[in-house]
Amino acid sequence: MSLEIVQEANWELYNKQKAAEAILYEKEKEAQAQKATAEATFYALQQLADGELYAKQKEAAGLVALGQAQGVYICMLLDALGGNYNALRDYLMINGGMFQEITKINGEAVRRLQHKISIWTNGGGGEGGAMKGVAVVYRMLPPLFKTGYIVLNRPWAFVQWLQQANIKEDYILMAEPDHIIVKPIPNLSRDGRGAAFPFFYIEPQKYESVLRKFFPKEKGPISNIDPIGNSPVIIGKESLKKIAPTWMNVSLAMKRDSVANKEFGWVLKMYAYAVASALHNVGNILYKDFMIQPPWDTEIGNKFIVHFTYGCDYDMKGKLTYGKIGEWRFDKRSYTTAWPPKNLPLSPPGVPESVVTLVKMVNEATTNIPNWGS
Structure with a gap:
């Protein structure tokens, strides 16, 4: 009887041990899985950190290179502008679109009837070197009002x-x-x-x-x-x-x-x-x-200026065809987006002196202006 009791107890102990071992095994497997997950997460984070560090390093290197390039660029500009810091500032403001923004503001002010405009300037004189000829042009830029009437x-x-x-x-x-x-x-x-x-x-x-x-x-x-x-x-x-x-x-x-x-x-x-x-x-x-305006004014006489505001259209017999494009013509509007070519064809016989003189003088100018058309 006692042997059976002992065997039953041993069997029960054996079962408990096996159950405990199974639980331990599952816990070990779970722990190993968690460890693997943690290692994978750590590795991913490490890779991400390394990538971000690399990106920051490259970004920093890029900024250094950009700064160096901008420094060289500004030095070259300043040298080209004769050391004039005001002129350099004007150029950078134009290039950066600041004057365009000022123009928008001025345009809105005009549309709101605020026409008592304070005179805007970009500082004192003293422009020299490369900028001397265009300094005043820079100062004209802000009031280019959006009125559709640029003049x-x-x-x-x-x-x-x-x-x-x-x-x-x-x-x-x-x-x-x-x-x-x-x-x-x-x-x-x-x-x-x-x-x-x-x-x-x-x-x-x-x-x-x-x-x-x-x-x-x-x-x-x-x-x-x-x-x-x-x-x-x-x-x-x-x-x-x-x-x-x-x-x-x-x-x-x-x-x-x-x-x-x-x-x-x-x-x-x-x-x-x-x-x-x-x-x-x-x-x-x-x-x-003071001046004449071809084709309506036909003779130079004692006039001082030829104003070529109107188109000059003629047939090959020298007859004016105003309002209709002629076989021969000179009209400044033909050259709105292109240079007038050198040696424009001269007018046919019968065209008045004013038009003949006009075209000859345009040809004289285009022949003698350096680098015309380039």
């Missing part, structure tokens, strides 16, 4: 030029890129008055009701406004210094006025200059012989 920047350019440039002459000739001077121009200005070309399409009397918004009755009769634009004009420097800021503000005010903008269109800044001159009591001597 509003012209009065601003004169304001800046008169403020910043060292102008030794007492009189100024205002002319345009499509003016060809065919003979020396004497100083036609007299007694404090300007000398100007009268335009048939500038009609102050016709638009008196519109112009009175900008030239009130207490300033005098509407006839005080001359039928001129700002070009061609010869005027005393001191008079222009007074007129230019007013010309700018009147131009902006007219552009904002829906009636004036509609009536004056592309000649708006011309009316604005005429009004500004009258507001400052600067009269003008009107010289019809």
Whole structure:
């Protein structure tokens, strides 16, 4: 009996040991699995950390290289600009788009009727070397207002030029890129008055009701406004210094006025200059012989300037075909996006002297200007 009891106890102990061993085995397997998982996780994290460290090292090396390259670039720019830090700053601001942002802000201000503009400058003078010829151009950039009428920047350019440039002459000739001077121009200005070309399409009397918004009755009769634009004009420097800021503000005010903008269109800044001159009591001597405008004006005579604003279209018999593209033509609009080629074909027989002279002088210029077309 006692042997059976002992055997039963041993069997029970054996079963318990086996059960315990099974549990221990499962725990060991679970621990090994957890260890493997932990090692894999650690390895992954280590790889990630190593990768991030490598990336940071490469990024840092890249930044060092970029900084070195930028340093060399800036030094080269500064050297090219004659050591002028103001000019370098201007270049970097333009290249970085800052002036474009200023332009947007100014454009919004104009649209909100804030036309009393403070004069923006980029600091004092002293530009030299490579930047001397374009320093004033940089100063013109901020007021390129988004009005769809880019020539509003012209009065601003004169304001800046008169403020910043060292102008030794007492009189100024205002002319345009499509003016060809065919003979020396004497100083036609007299007694404090300007000398100007009268335009048939500038009609102050016709638009008196519109112009009175900008030239009130207490300033005098509407006839005080001359039928001129700002070009061609010869005027005393001191008079222009007074007129230019007013010309700018009147131009902006007219552009904002829906009636004036509609009536004056592309000649708006011309009316604005005429009004500004009258507001400052600067009269003008009107010289019809100041310039001619082919093809309507046919002879040079004693004129000083050829203004090639209109297209010149002719058939091969020399007959004007205005309004229809001719067999032979010269029109500046043909070269809006390309250089006029050298040696333009001369006009056929019968074409008036004014047009013949115009094309010959364009050919003379393109032949003698270095690197023309490149």
